[in-house]
Amino acid sequence: MNAKDINRFPIREYLAGLDIYPAKDRGYYGMYHSPFREDTNASMKVDYNKNLWIDFGSNEGGTLIDLVMRIENCSVRDAISILQDRYADMQPVGYPANQLSGQSDSKSFSFHQQEKDLNINIVKISELNHPALLDYLKKRCVNTDIARLYCKEIHYTVNDKGYFAVGFQNDNKGWVLRSEPFKGCTSMDVRTFHNNPDKEACLVFEGFMDYLSYLTLKNIQALKQNIVILNSVINLPKAIEFIRQHPKIYTYMDNDDSGRKTTKEIKKVCKTVFDQSANYTQSKDLNDYLVSTKKLQQNKQGMRQQPVQRKPSRGFRM
Incomplete structure (x- = not known):
């Protein structure tokens, strides 16, 4: 089995195999207590139809392989090996090709805490000056002069709605985004x-x-x-x-x-x-x-x- 096939196995079945069940089940998605951190709010969402997960508390998400990497703190190769051993005698569930990336990372997986299935489109990058963002940094006691050296003010759209956030660029030229109500990224990298x-x-x-x-x-x-x-x-x-x-x-x-x-x-x-x-x-x-x-x-x-x-x-x- 390759990574694409492995990622078709239902995440909720994998979690059930670890005795992890949803705190709230809405039929097409479930809200779980995060299995890799203290989480009293059940802030990890598993979309049963798309077979993807989002942990709103840690700003992470992706496929089944991503989840195993996170839980086991292991490499892509090790995660695939773990899943191959577990599902050696099983056939993967058929999901439409456009619902699974077939990749073992979450670079294309971006999200908003109050919305789902989102693509973040960057429309403007400027110096960090918006009062709301500076107030956000001050609440976190971060020196704003230092923040300006490493961060930008990012204006972006989601479903044609405009937002803005503090942006920190990674080595993949993607942006990790933070504001008072929002945690997200255009790509998750080092x-x-x-x-x-x-x-x-x-x-x-x-x-x-x-x-x-x-x-x-x-x-x-x-x-x-x-x-x-x-x-x-x-x-x-x-x-x-x-x-x-x-x-x-x-x-x-x-x-x-x-x-x-x-x-x-x-x-x-x-x-x-x-x-x-x-x-x-x-x-x-x-x-x-x-x-x-x-x-x-x-x-x-x-x-x-x-x-x-x-x-x-x-x-x-x-």
């Missing part, structure tokens, strides 16, 4: 920065917000080390060859099962790996740590500015 030709060290971030948060915390505009921004842990196989070329690796993954598993996978092929998530164990990710740190600083500053409480005066004392 972003690398080759700042150190000697390849002494490499810093690996899970998402671009984590990278911007790190720069904000350090109050710097760039790093001397080489940088890898996965934009999704599912992209690790694409970046692992570049990462392993460095004698020292520093990982900044989320504090969840998938983040820990990603660091573990890096440790399998790299000798010296420093898991930096140990420095923000009380936060879900590096940006959450930045937000909590800024709030703590503001609270301390507010306490210093409060007037000292004095006992009521009884009059002038001699």
Whole structure:
């Protein structure tokens, strides 16, 4: 069986084989608790007709192979092998060709949290200046001057409706898009920065917000080390060859099962790996740590500015 055939096996049957069932079933789609992160809201949607999945909480989605790669944190080859072993004696379900990409990545899979079956069309790329987007970054405590160095203001359409978002370009020339109500992408790929030709060290971030948060915390505009921004842990196989070329690796993954598993996978092929998530164990990710740190600083500053409480005066004392 090739990848196209494997991707025709129903995702809901694969999940059922793992004892994972929809929290809500609407007949033609189901809402699941994400199997690879803590998810109390059942924010992963499986479209039964198209046999595709979307996890709105982690900004990921794609085919059955994509899902296995994400759950098992493995390569395309390993995911296909796992599914071939499981479905060796079964025939794939016939889906129309135009409903399946037949590919083992999710580059063409873009989405909006409130709409489905979308294609994001970029209509304008400009400097990051819209007040709503700057406010969004400020809420996340990201230095907007630093953000302007790495991000653009992206205006795009979905079903002929106009939207705009903070855009971060990846190595595939696609855009990862973020705004207050929206998470999406025109293509999901890795972003690398080759700042150190000697390849002494490499810093690996899970998402671009984590990278911007790190720069904000350090109050710097760039790093001397080489940088890898996965934009999704599912992209690790694409970046692992570049990462392993460095004698020292520093990982900044989320504090969840998938983040820990990603660091573990890096440790399998790299000798010296420093898991930096140990420095923000009380936060879900590096940006959450930045937000909590800024709030703590503001609270301390507010306490210093409060007037000292004095006992009521009884009059002038001699």
